[in-house]
Amino acid sequence: MPDLLTLLLDLHDLPASQLPEPARDAARSSLYDWLICGRAGTNEPVADKLRRFIAAEGGQGLASVLGAGTAPARQAALVNGATSHAIDFDDTHFAHVGHLSVGIYPAALAVGEETGASAGDVVDAFLLGSEAAIRVGMALGSAHYNRGFHQTATAGAFGATLAAGRLIGLTRDQMRAAIGLCSTRASGLKSQFGTMGKPYNAGIAAANGVESARLAELGMSSCADGLAGPEGFLQTHTDDPGHDLPPVGRWLLPEISYKFHACCHGTHAMIEALRAVGPVDPGDVAAIELRTNPRWLSVCNIADPGTGLEVKFSYAWLAAMVLSGRDTSAFDSYSDVVAADPALAAIAGRMTVTGDAGLSDMQAEGVLRLASGGQTPFAHDISAPIATDVLRDRLAGKSRALLGPDGGPPATLVGDLATMTAADLGRMLRGEAA
Amino acid sequence: MPDLLTLLLDLHDLPASQLPEPARDAARSSLYDWLICGRAGTNEPVADKLRRFIAAEGGQGLASVLGAGTAPARQAALVNGATSHAIDFDDTHFAHVGHLSVGIYPAALAVGEETGASAGDVVDAFLLGSEAAIRVGMALGSAHYNRGFHQTATAGAFGATLAAGRLIGLTRDQMRAAIGLCSTRASGLKSQFGTMGKPYNAGIAAANGVESARLAELGMSSCADGLAGPEGFLQTHTDDPGHDLPPVGRWLLPEISYKFHACCHGTHAMIEALRAVGPVDPGDVAAIELRTNPRWLSVCNIADPGTGLEVKFSYAWLAAMVLSGRDTSAFDSYSDVVAADPALAAIAGRMTVTGDAGLSDMQAEGVLRLASGGQTPFAHDISAPIATDVLRDRLAGKSRALLGPDGGPPATLVGDLATMTAADLGRMLRGEAA
Numbered sequence: 001m002p003d004l005l006t007l008l009l010d011l012h013d014l015p016a017s018q019l020p021e022p023a024r025d026a027a028r029s030s031l032y033d034w035l036i037c038g039r040a041g042t043n044e045p046v047a048d049k050l051r052r053f054i055a056a057e058g059g060q061g062l063a064s065v066l067g068a069g070t071a072p073a074r075q076a077a078l079v080n081g082a083t084s085h086a087i088d089f090d091d092t093h094f095a096h097v098g099h100l101s102v103g104i105y106p107a108a109l110a111v112g113e114e115t116g117a118s119a120g121d122v123v124d125a126f127l128l129g130s131e132a133a134i135r136v137g138m139a140l141g142s143a144h145y146n147r148g149f150h151q152t153a154t155a156g157a158f159g160a161t162l163a164a165g166r167l168i169g170l171t172r173d174q175m176r177a178a179i180g181l182c183s184t185r186a187s188g189l190k191s192q193f194g195t196m197g198k199p200y201n202a203g204i205a206a207a208n209g210v211e212s213a214r215l216a217e218l219g220m221s222s223c224a225d226g227l228a229g230p231e232g233f234l235q236t237h238t239d240d241p242g243h244d245l246p247p248v249g250r251w252l253l254p255e256i257s258y259k260f261h262a263c264c265h266g267t268h269a270m271i272e273a274l275r276a277v278g279p280v281d282p283g284d285v286a287a288i289e290l291r292t293n294p295r296w297l298s299v300c301n302i303a304d305p306g307t308g309l310e311v312k313f314s315y316a317w318l319a320a321m322v323l324s325g326r327d328t329s330a331f332d333s334y335s336d337v338v339a340a341d342p343a344l345a346a347i348a349g350r351m352t353v354t355g356d357a358g359l360s361d362m363q364a365e366g367v368l369r370l371a372s373g374g375q376t377p378f379a380h381d382i383s384a385p386i387a388t389d390v391l392r393d394r395l396a397g398k399s400r401a402l403l404g405p406d407g408g409p410p411a412t413l414v415g416d417l418a419t420m421t422a423a424d425l426g427r428m429l430r431g432e433a434a
Numbered sequence: 435m436p437d438l439l440t441l442l443l444d445l446h447d448l449p450a451s452q453l454p455e456p457a458r459d460a461a462r463s464s465l466y467d468w469l470i471c472g473r474a475g476t477n478e479p480v481a482d483k484l485r486r487f488i489a490a491e492g493g494q495g496l497a498s499v500l501g502a503g504t505a506p507a508r509q510a511a512l513v514n515g516a517t518s519h520a521i522d523f524d525d526t527h528f529a530h531v532g533h534l535s536v537g538i539y540p541a542a543l544a545v546g547e548e549t550g551a552s553a554g555d556v557v558d559a560f561l562l563g564s565e566a567a568i569r570v571g572m573a574l575g576s577a578h579y580n581r582g583f584h585q586t587a588t589a590g591a592f593g594a595t596l597a598a599g600r601l602i603g604l605t606r607d608q609m610r611a612a613i614g615l616c617s618t619r620a621s622g623l624k625s626q627f628g629t630m631g632k633p634y635n636a637g638i639a640a641a642n643g644v645e646s647a648r649l650a651e652l653g654m655s656s657c658a659d660g661l662a663g664p665e666g667f668l669q670t671h672t673d674d675p676g677h678d679l680p681p682v683g684r685w686l687l688p689e690i691s692y693k694f695h696a697c698c699h700g701t702h703a704m705i706e707a708l709r710a711v712g713p714v715d716p717g718d719v720a721a722i723e724l725r726t727n728p729r730w731l732s733v734c735n736i737a738d739p740g741t742g743l744e745v746k747f748s749y750a751w752l753a754a755m756v757l758s759g760r761d762t763s764a765f766d767s768y769s770d771v772v773a774a775d776p777a778l779a780a781i782a783g784r785m786t787v788t789g790d791a792g793l794s795d796m797q798a799e800g801v802l803r804l805a806s807g808g809q810t811p812f813a814h815d816i817s818a819p820i821a822t823d824v825l826r827d828r829l830a831g832k833s834r835a836l837l838g839p840d841g842g843p844p845a846t847l848v849g850d851l852a853t854m855t856a857a858d859l860g861r862m863l864r865g866e867a868a
Contacts, residue, residue, distance in 0.1 A: 049653055052652055072490070072491035180625075180626070184584075184623045187619055188618050189617060191617065191664060197655070200654065204619060215483065215484075215487060219483055220480065221629040221631070229625060
């Protein structure tokens with residue numbers, strides 16, 4: 001089996017003609033989702049602070065900044081990575097153990113604008129960068145995550161390096177140097193969770209990717225193998241590296257998972273399962289019996305939430321919202337008023353939740369029993385693939401929920417990409433018409 | 435004993451009136467040495483590449499760049515850190531396990547220029563940043579270094595953060611956030627040794643310090659304890675943290691050690707010992723018997739060097755150079771012609787080197803036996819303190835050897851600091867008259 005470095009260099013060298021459409025399609029969906037999350041994050045405090053940080057530095061740049069203006073690619077990548085991760089609504093890749101789009105798309109798009117790339121080039125660079133980041137994340141493994149590192153930042157930086165280097169057109173030797181430089185530059189800890197440091201980590205990944213690729217282009221030298229070599233990133237950053245890595249040509253990005261609900265990820269399988277049941281007469285709910293992976297019981301099983309924030313971690317309240325036809329995708333669905341709603345409380349009081357180690361942490365199962373008689377089993381696995389057209393419809397709905405009917409990227413975006421440039425995408429970041 | 439974070443915050447809060455003159459004196463000597471190394475590095479390829487990198491970004495800035503021009507503080511710190519470490523001639527602090535000035539002075543001076551600080555403020559900020567970095571380096575310990583991390587970059591970033599934050603005037607809470615942000619941003623691996631990645635590591639430390647301090651000033655939040663807290667820098671970056679840390683008020687910077695010879699650090703104790711013996715008649719050398727710490731035998735005991743580079747790792751050749759009165763401080767003393775010099779070969783052939791585990795790796799001892807009869811024992815410990823005036827004279831000699839009689843900082847620099855500003859120091863970096 002080729003080593004990790006060779007896998008990354010082979011990905012870098014892969015001709016565009018060998019990128020299959022289903023994998024590109026996943027990258028296009030990720031772009032759509034990333035633009036939605038990015039636009040939705042522009043008013044967050046962390047986004048404002050980082051925009052002020054790069055504005056104070058100044059600098060001539062062609063790379064668009066989410067919210068407004070342009071900057072050098074490294075600065076734009078820092079801001080856009082953090083901004084798009086600020087509301088924690090972006091995609092997750094479970095094998096990579098982290099979020100791909102927020103670390104890699106900001107680097108790809110910023111360098112794509114600098115190099116005059118097409119939108120298709122940016123999508124391809126993201127795809128290859130993601131395939132690299134997922135493999136680095138798998139090689140770092142759960143031992144890395146459990147030690148306290150944040151794959152979104154660490155493995156993500158290597159993905160960002162690959163994406164930026166692809167668009168710059170680095171030679172194979174330059175890409176080897178870029179990976180070496182990234183190995184000494186990449187960082188990011190989970191201790192930041194719950195603070196502005198968490199979205200900052202995504203910006204760090206993106207900025208490190210731009211920096212490593214641009215320095216390699218200028219001829220900076222580095223170690224021969226920054227990943228699996230002596231004192232490389234694996235040896236220093238994980239106690240149990242994974243060795244069984246998928247070969248180039250096995251496309252992993254399509255396993256990515258999107259968030260459609262503005263609440264704890266541990267509740268999403270239940271929400272999807274109950275959405276399939278559909279709204280019911282609230283007075284007719286006799287019992288809701290939910291089984292879920294035991295790890296979630298200490299995370300998102302608040303029986304009687306006192307605030308809107310606690311509702312996001314309450315199976316019972318969220319089940320009541322879904323069965324009442326309430327919107328779980330919008331932020332303003334989670335107010336303190338909702339936490340005190342007696343109609344929701346009446347349904348929530350009929351919920352029982354039990355742990356079931358036979359279910360993965362992406363699964364939920366249960367039974368809805370009606371007072372009028374009859375029962376409806378429900379089940380969902382959020383790792384199950386979603387048909388592309390269904391996915392795009394749901395992303396359009398997410399966009400409307402977060403940004404209003406006209407605030408998000410055009411619903412025709414994915415179809416239009418074939419004729420667009422990175423500069424067109426940049427205008428969307430800045431909030432201008434494409 | 436206060437925890438590591440409290441030590442750093444207490445250092446940050448220390449009134450200038452509590453900084454003792456001997457410690458400040460050490461910081462002033464380090465500034466002199468750092469300016470020499472910085473000026474000497476400006477023509478190195480890594481310095482040129484990083485200057486081109488930040489020039490492409492542009493940006494308005496008041497911070498001076500070694501060689502020419504000004505830039506925003508974060509960019510100047512990146513270039514200046516790498517430039518001053520490029521020729522590997524800067525100071526070492528053995529308890530910190532790394533180089534202090536190249537990571538911390540670039541951050542202190544760049545932010546000092548931005549904030550209109552006095553030269554004395556910059557010196558104080560470096561002193562406090564160094565005391566912080568040494569303690570972080572000690573807490574990370576040899577387990578960190580042996581795992582593959584480079585304290586110059588990792589612990590150095592925290593020192594740079596403290597120095598930058600002190601000059602910005604961060605509150606204690608802001609400094610806590612800055613340390614938290616630094617904990618997720620700091621990085622640097624030893625795998626870069628022998629490549630441009632090594633000096634880059636010093637620039638990374640300096641740039642990360644500026645970034646962390648400026649983001650904290652803007653109100654970025656981070657974890658409560660980025661150092662010893664859960665999933666903090668210690669837990670993630672060392673398997674055996676040190677706990678016995680010197681309290682605030684015990685000044686560690688004065689234990690710093692300077693390089694006066696353009697060759698392997700493992701040979702410096704012998705060179706100093708033989709310099710004290712003084713030049714002898716080459717024909718009168720019957721035997722040189724050297725004892726040294728066994729670790730050096732595989733590092734710098736090349737008996738018959740074939741190139742100038744190998745001379746730098748040859749006890750025998752270097753002893754012959756010292757006893758012949760040759761200059762070991764200048765780069766051009768180490769040519770391939772020197773490696774083939776028959777006069778040096780004649781003396782070198784009379785050398786025997788043996789390992790002695792009773793000597794530290796900073797000690798060398800031995801005996802010089804003369805054909806005319808008589809013998810002279812020699813010994814040196816480079817950890818022994820040097821009187822300030824002797825040190826300043828030797829630094830002036832180092833400056834002449836590296837930069838010529840007029841190329842370095844003025845020999846009156848240290849005395850002039852009391853009336854200088856950071857802007858005056860900046861002009862020296864840029865190569866303009868102060």
